[in-house]
Amino acid sequence: MCGRYDLNETGTRIKRMFSVKQVPLFEPNPDLRPTDAALIVRLDQSGEREAVVMRWGFAPPFAKDGKDRINARGESVPTAYRDAYRNRRCLVPANAFNEWSGQKGSKIKWRITLRDEPLFAFAGLWDWWRDPKDPDSALVEAFTIITTVPNDILADIHDRMPVIVGEADYQEWLEAGSRALLRPVPSELIDVVVA
Template identity: 40%
Template structure:
């Protein structure tokens, strides 16, 4: 993935793209950042697809603190199966992250500029992702993704 992305397509378009039965409740967002909630699409308990909002920054189920997720916003394909933070999610909890574009920064340190990257037709697309379910020390559940 990237450091920032956007999702502003109409919910009906996202539902068609992701194969959802019903469109997600969604407001346009142009600067989704790590540690914010974003939309993901995953397989539900019945084998269908569901859209859920989750915390961007994967928090492994074994993590002691939520803060670890802020450093796990990108997963490299070549190391997913080996890295402890991604291994279980890679095996069992894959998802799609719908987007209309993402941003990459280029330039010399201190003067980097964001570049918007998207489809030539400006349509939505989906990025491969992983999701995880984490419980804080008090037992509250938080779902996260990368």
Template identity: 40%
Template sequence: MCGRITLRTNIHTIANELQAPLPGLETVPRYNVSPGQFVLAIRGADQREIVQLKWGLIPSWSKDAKIAFSCLNARADTVKTKPAFRSAYKSRRCLVPADGYYEWLREGKEKLPYLYEFGGGKLFSLAGLWETWTDPAVAGALPLQTFTLITTEANELAAEVHDRMPVIVHAEDRQAWLAGDEIPLVPYETTGMSARRVSKVVNNSRNEGAECIAAP
């Protein structure tokens, strides 16, 4: 499961590092990006673009939006064949920029949040898929673009808290991923990766400030 990320990096750095034209939008540091929210993503192989997609994929054939809650993540071992994802896997790939992600350790009734980072908060990119959906029950409804994040088995560090982690795409694999080629959807190496306990303020998706990444 990957259910929360951070994106504190400014839009100029994102555009430069992920080799996409600077979009005409302003961004603010985000410390608690949650499912159901709009998130920055990069798509396009020949000409990249930075767009905003809603977290929770809705397949184009779905009759309603409820399926989004079960399509926040796609498992690497079934993403090619599962009906909700297989079409997007073939032709609608994206990279989701992040500079941290959260996972929770259960201790009794408590959920203790941990923040995973690289190099103290350097930008990385997550493997995603996107879809366009139009509500068939609403006449004249505008298309909605949504996405899911792909997860894989946890590496040694991540496994101390949870058995899954998001697929982090190496810089040299980003173009291949966007082009629809096969890349290894495997655990990222632990080199440079850190995990630390943070405040339970982040447990509430309505909390957005820097206190989310503060020490407990």
């Protein structure tokens, strides 16, 4: 699972790394939480990459309880999130993500980064979301982060981890490319420290 992450970057660096023309105003945030507005990168209607700010978490069509899903299991996204998986993929820029381990009351917070990549991207899906408590509320764009089984290092901390898309695979992911991208990043590429 990924319930908190860090994006503490400038628009200039995001423009360069994600090949977007403009970056909307956004607040760099070292502690992004579910329902926060956060930056994502997607393809616009002409097929060009664009950076936009969206709400983190939405209730997918199958969610009879109407609850937000901040994460989507990679194993089930092709069916559970069928339309978004085919048509509305995104990259979620991040500097790090956090996980917790241990017993309630004495949990340890872990900060996970990519060893040689201070800025990277999670695989995500976006869709339109409406507050289930207010059927008359406006539709807003929202995203979810795709997770997979953990690599060897993270398996001791949590049973899930976000899918991290390598920079060379950004376009393939955005263009509804291979499901093979929904895998854990190798253990030797990450650093894990107590936060």
